[in-house]
Amino acid sequence: GAGVSQSPSNKVTEKGKDVELRCDPISGHTALYWYRQSLGQGLEFLIYFQGNSAPDKSGLPSDRFSAERTGGSVSTLTIQRTQQEDSAVYLCASSLFDRDYGYTFGSGTRLTVV
């Protein structure tokens, strides 16, 4: 597609439920990144996919968080047993090759855990 697409735009879930967030990057971009941003804060790195290499999961805050990228394209971020502190905007970005080419961001998914 022309840009990075994220769905859903907004998600309200009950504490303890699992959620899946989807990211569709720009076609041909090999690098894909997930970040989250709490209200009024900066961006917290979560995970980085580069081509067919093993992802860099060093930013995932707990084992309740996982992500996959199928066929080098679409990515899904899964949060199990959601907690209130998981409430944030989850941002996905892709890059042609790597960070030195700049990121194109999606519009994000605003997750609210009640």
Added chain:
Amino acid sequence: SQQGEEDPQALSIQEGENATMNCSYKTSINNLQWYRQNSGRGLVHLILIRSNEREKHSGRLRVTLDTSKKSSSLLITASRAADTASYFCATGNYGGSQGNLIFGKGTKLSVKP
């Protein structure tokens, strides 16, 4: 840990004035990037300056980089109400193994008409 930190945290100016935001970082870099964010959603890439460049222009934007001081500044000239947004600098830890950009907490710019 923060790689880029912006200063000031918030800036309020009148339309037509210039806005200057600063960014400091800690490690050696290949380049430094600036992004804009409207309404707490997706960020938009504004400009990238390489470590061997000292100044770069794009429209009303002027970015400088001083690698000896590990700092960069973003100047927006003749600001408009539409420039109201948060501005983030980002770079990478090129001495480490991570391949992601690290973002600062941003400068919130308000341009009053």
